[in-house]
Amino acid sequence: MPTDTRSARTRSPRPATPPSLPAPSRPPGRMRPEQSPRRLVFFDVDETLIGMKSGPDFLRHHFTQVHGAAGAHRADELLGALAGLPRAEANRRFHRAFRGCPAAQAETAARQWYEERSRADGFYLPTTLAALRRHRAEGASVALVSGTFPPVLAAIAEAVGAQFTLGAALQRCGPRLTGELIGPPAIGEGKRTLVHRLLARHPDIDPADCWAYGDHPTDLPMLHSVGHAVMVAPDGTHTAVHPHTADTAGGR
Structure with a gap:
């Protein structure tokens, strides 16, 4: 869920050579x-994990693929209309752009988008990708928490070997998308709720032993839900965030 429609932020130049791309892994969310x-x-x-806003970029890519230059213009109009709206409302309206789209077509388009974009320099933020790989090597299970377009989230999760994807689901009517979300967007408190639900499914795991990474103040509810929180700066620098004891001790 939320697709991030906040205005673009200036970033420091990225390395000319991107880190080696993650090899495709088994589909996320399935554990024996x-x-x-x-x-x-x-x-x-x-x-945070990638160096772009995936939702808006996918919208432009998909509309251009389907409708050509007129589709690109329409995508820019839609995204412009979202500017200044509260982020959760903007996220819901973003997904309404896909009303009537066949779900299978959206899923195929998301995989194609990932295959194209992930080859580009700087698609992944090297410091965060390295942290994800380190956590996996240490035996941790990874959950991606995002309001981006769900098929895009699934494609990225499969590539990096994330076991869980946390976000709103897309409502369908038969084989087509209705443009509505099932559940609240994964923004702000929505992210905290999703994190707490997953933790509740694993009562043997102490939230104080878990980690979370985000880049925006609206990620703080999620970051404050675990014992080890990291804020990712535009240049990829990682800074520790002091956790809220009440959240990590019993907020789930």
Whole structure:
């Protein structure tokens, strides 16, 4: 869920050579019954794990693929109309742009978008990608928490080996999308709720032992839900965030 429609922020120049791209992994969200994560690590996606706003970029890409130059113009009009709206409302309106789109077409388009964009320099933020790989190597299970377009989130999660994707679902009517979300957008308190729900499914895991990464003040409810929180700056620098004891001790 939320697709991040906040205005673009200036970033420092990215390395000319991107980090090696993650190899495709098994689909996220599926763990064998006997498996139990030792620790959970939560990652925001846009401008935290990757160096762009995936939702708006996918919208332009998809509309251009389907409708050509007129589609690109229409996408820019839609995105412009979202500027200045509260982020949760902007996220809901963003998804309404896909009303009537066949769900299978959206999923295929998201995979194609990922294949194209992930080859570009700076698609992944090297410091965050390295942290994700380190956590996985240490036995942690990764959850991506985002309001981006759900098929886009699924494509990124599969590539980096995330076991869980946390966000709103897309409502369908038969084979087509209605443009509405099932559940609140994964923004602000919505992210905290999703994190707490996953933690509640794993009562043996202490939230104080878990990690979370975000880039925006609206990520703080999620960051304050775990014992180890990291804010990612536009240049990829990681800064520790002091957790809220009440959240990590019993807020789930």
